[in-house]
Amino acid sequence: MTDVIHAAEPRPASSTKPPLDPHLKALENEAIHIFREVAAEFERPVMLYSIGKDSSVLLHLARKAFHPGRVPFPLLHVDTGWKFKEMIRFRDEIARKYELDLVVHTNARGKAENVTPFTHGSALYTDIMKTEALRQALDAGKYDAAFGGARRDEEASRAKERIYSFRTPDHRWDPRNQRPELWNVYNGMVRKGESVRAFPLSNWTEVDIWRYIQAEDIPLVPLYFAAERPFVERDGMMIHAEDPRLERLPGETVQHDFIRFRTLGCFPLTGAIRSRATTLDEVIAELEIATVSERQGRAIDRDQSGSMEKKKREGYF
Amino acid sequence: MTASATAAAVHPAADAVAVTRDLRPLRLITCGSVDDGKSTLIGRLLWDTKAVKEDQAATLRRDSGQQNDLGLPDFALLLDGLQAEREQGITIDVAYRYFATDRRSFIVADTPGHEQYTRNMATGASTADLAVLLVDARTGLLEQTRRHATIASLMGIKQFVLAVNKFDLVGYDQAIFDAISHDFRELALSLGVRQITAIPMSALKGENVVYPAGAVMLWYDGPTLVETLELATVRSAQAGGFRLPVQRVSRPGESFRGYQGTVAGGSVKPGDSVVILPSGMIANVKQIVTFDLVRNAAVAGDAITLVLDRQVDVSRGDMIVSLDAQPMTGLEFEAQIVALQPDGIEPGKRYWLKSGSRRQRVSVKPLSQLELSSGSWRSHADRLAMNAIGKVRLSFDEPAIFDTYDQNRSTGAFILIDPDTHNTIAGGMIAAKRSGGIGIRYEGERVVLSLPADLADQIMASELFANRRDEADVRRMTSAQATELFQNAASDI
Incomplete structure (x- = not known):
């Protein structure tokens, strides 16, 4: 070979x-x-x-x-x-x-x-x-x-x-x-x-x-782009509700809306954002005006300062 | 860090898509004494260019519980990211920060203003195109300013910005600014730095940093800090001869052999004649291969794969260079080094030296040491202590290949590695090959030939010559220069 x-x-x-x-x-x-x-x-x-x-x-x-x-x-x-x-x-x-x-x-x-x-x-x-x-x-x-x-x-x-x-x-x-x-x-x-x-x-x-991904046409997991997806709101985060292992807590209901993810990790610990950005152009446009950082959606960074x-x-x- | 921040819909703005980056990122270093407000300045840059996001600001507010006069978070905490630093309230290491405007992006090396500044500053300055030197408007230039300016210029930085900070505290007095900037200009010129911009500012109030100061300083019609940075030039080693330090040989199959590396100087195109150093073998460039396409040319900074037109022995650590503008090869060089570790630099100890992709044994003999307070060199043959800047002689077992640091900040730079600890103990800049006159290292009779260049190239490409390349001195010159040389030589006899 x-x-x-x-x-x-x-x-x-x-x-x-x-x-x-x-x-x-x-x-x-x-x-x-x-x-x-x-x-x-x-x-x-x-x-x-x-x-x-x-x-x-x-x-x-x-x-x-x-x-x-x-x-x-x-x-x-x-x-x-x-x-x-x-x-x-x-x-x-x-x-x-x-x-x-x-x-x-x-x-x-x-x-x-x-x-x-x-x-x-x-x-x-x-x-x-x-x-x-x-x-x-x-x-x-x-x-x-x-x-x-x-x-x-x-x-x-x-x-x-x-x-x-x-x-x-x-x-x-x-x-x-x-x-x-x-x-x-x-x-x-x-x-x-x-x-x-x-x-x-x-x-x-x-x-x-993001600009490099666009310029080089690099394939990505579709979760980075907005689509109508099921989620539950938990601890201020929108958690993807597709996996049957995600048990509903009391009072939680599965909602549907256009959401996407800025970072991807373990689904129970990764928060989505509401977004209509379905293309790279739109994702980048959102990013240029975003007022929160990407790691904001990560539960593990928030456990303690300096974590x-x-x-x-x-x-x- | 609230639910509202997470769940808030983000609406794309149509005009935000048009961000372009037509320029390479500018790398800069910020230097100042402990209380000059350096961290505040960088925090201000990050804040006003919106490089700090709301959740990061919220973390700062939560961590510090304190805010400055303007209700903004304590910017210093943004930079002092390590827990030990936060606990002690000091900056212990170089931090790299990123911000961008519509015109350009910036990489800031923020270095500590404390006593152990030299090594950290040297580290930050090694990659910087520009230095921002901060002074407090109330005190003007300090000895520390001279130290920082001296180190920055030694590390090859040719553009200085003087930030006269806390200008609000001196009543925005133009006479004070004029006096400080005049002193600084004298200092910079004495160091050989000619591109100097002085700016009166208040980092705390955000005046002349990203936004103009406006009414409080109507007499000042110069640029803001960010405007100055946007227009600064990025260093380029494209002018000199072609240099490709070979990182690895790519031999994915029988049919292909390419030499991979980042062009460290000059440019190259197919058909160019090149020399492989230290062997001295000569070849022509057949192809420049990259992932996307076969290229017509490559310039300094490009990561390429070079294919030559013939089978030559090339390995990692060799340098492929242009035939008509070669670097220096030799066993002894003079250099300036910055000692980075507590054990300092021991005279005569054999260290590893790494430059580009080449690593070889070297011994170091200190000659003199820079007195930072006065800027003068003092004779010094002993151990160089941590933070010392010294002139040294480097002696190699095998030929080394360098340009001077003045000519090329890549092929003229090196680090020293302690063979016992494996730690990086010095950064160095080549000043010159130790000359002492042609042929002085060799015993016995010498012959000086003047040959047509093509004939010389053929001879140098032979195995016999290549094997003894280090014993020969080769100079390229015009026939008129050669004639003159021989006439001079004849008249000496």
């Missing part, structure tokens, strides 16, 4: 595509540089793939970075078992379409003990089914570098994270003792057991992500 993808094949569809504007081109170049550097310096890289829009951009950039070769590392999806059904469908279709090496990991212990967002609360559930699961998967694969789609504009503690973010053998992040990072010269020296998380999208903002930093120190991505 050859590893060459479309090596000599003309790409007629792209010939009509306008070139990227200088802003997106600069971000793309930087991300490709990081992908290549990590792939060259580390023995066992892996790409964390969460199926969301940032992961979709990350995957697209990885394909670009290694063209005409294949993406030279596996994709790892930490599946909590509580993802939107459409996400899983989309994941499997993408892996097939791009001939990707996809590794799916679920925390067997958590599953056996029936850890759910409802029974254990969002903090403990996230700890077991995401953070612990990720550590298990990284250890099992003996990965020494893991690409992630985190952006510095997402959250205050991420604003200080390096592009190569060093982790101890037990996956801890020490924000007070990060390696200095100058120019685009990255220090990839690690000992056995140590690893880095590499963030090619560090300098991207949410608007950049993301705490999770990251413990090994959450």
Whole structure:
């Protein structure tokens, strides 16, 4: 089997595509540089793939970075078992379409003990089914570098994270003792057991992500676009009510309206927004005037102040 | 963080779609002393360009329980994202922040104003195109201002903005502004920086930051801070010779071999003659491959895959460069370095040096140290302590490839890595190849030839020459220059 993808094949569809504007081109170049550097310096890289829009951009950039070769590392999806059904469908279709090496990991212990967002609360559930699961998967694969789609504009503690973010053998992040990072010269020296998380999208903002998706015609999970969907209102969030495992609490009724999601995670913890944006143009237009941040729809960030930093120190991505 | 915020319908505005980014993002660094109001300034920039969303502001309000005079959240908390920083009320690390106007987007490296400023500032300045230096209008320039300006210029920043902040507290007095900006101009010029803009402002009140100050400063007809940033230039290394540090060799099948990397200088197009360093082998560019299409040309900054017209030995860490404008190769260079870690830089210790994709062993000999308060260099051959800026000599076991940092901020830059801790212990900028005259490193008789360029290229492409490339000195010049050189040489005898 050859590893060459479309090596000599003309790409007629792209010939009509306008070139990227200088802003997106600069971000793309930087991300490709990081992908290549990590792939060259580390023995066992892996790409964390969460199926969301940032992961979709990350995957697209990885394909670009290694063209005409294949993406030279596996994709790892930490599946909590509580993802939107459409996400899983989309994941499997993408892996097939791009001939990707996809590794799916679920925390067997958590599953056996029936850890759910409802029974254990969002903090403990996230700890077991995401953070612990990720550590298990990284250890099992003996990965020494893991690409992630985190952006510095997402959250205050991420604003200080390096592009190569060093982790101890037990996956801890020490924000007070990060390696200095100058120019685009990255220090990839690690000992056995140590690893880095590499963030090619560090300098991207949410608007950049959407504009790049549009410019590059990157496929996305349909949940990002408005459609009439069932939901219940809970703790100020609109929760998608499609999965039969979502039990109605007293007083809750299933409503229907045009809603969409700005970020995608576990469906019981991800809030929708009311929206009529069914196209990328409309989504971007909404975003330009949005007055709340995308993570506003994420329950896990709200548990306590500095909760993301705490999770990251413990090994959450 | 209320239900109303979540459930509120968001209505698209028709005119908001037209945001374009015709310019590359401008990277800037902000520097100032502890109380100059730096965090307030950045907070103001983020707030007035609407980069801060309501839920983030609500979190700030909840965390701080305090607001400033204008009922706005405590902007400093927006930047000091780590818990330790919030607890201690200080900034301990470089934070990166993002905001955009209709014309351009900006990446801000916000660095601490505290004592350990040098290493953090050097880190933030390494990628910056422009430095915003903050002073308090009531105190004017401080020693700290000189330090910051000196470090910024050392790191290659050619554009300075002086933000004369807290201007409301001096009654918007033009004479004060004129005096401070005059002093600053003298300082900047002494450092060789010519692009200088001074702006009187109040970050707290939002005057001359994003919006003009208006009636309170009618005498000021200059730009706001954001207008200045929108018009600033982004550095580009497109003028010099072509440089491609090879990150990896792509060999997906028998039929394809491409060299992947980011163009670090100049430009390239199919048909160009290139040299592979350090081997000295010569080839021509056959194709520039990217995901979308085979390209006609690539310029500095582009991440590309280069295909050559012949089988040559190229591996990661090599540099593919233009034949007619080559970088320096050699075993000894002089450089300026900033010591970043508590152990400092030990004379004679063998470190790893990484520049571009090339990593090699080096030993460092300190020559002098910069006295930041006066801007003068003092002879210094001992250990360089953390935060010290020193001039050093680098000695390599194998040929190193550099441009000077003045000429190329990519191929002239490097980091030092401690082989014991694996930590990054210094950032460095190449000043010169240690010359000492042609051939001075070598024993025995030398021969100087003047050859037609095409013949020289053929000779240099031979295996025999390539194997001993490091023993040879090669200069390209016009035939008139060569004639002159030989005449001068003859007259010396």
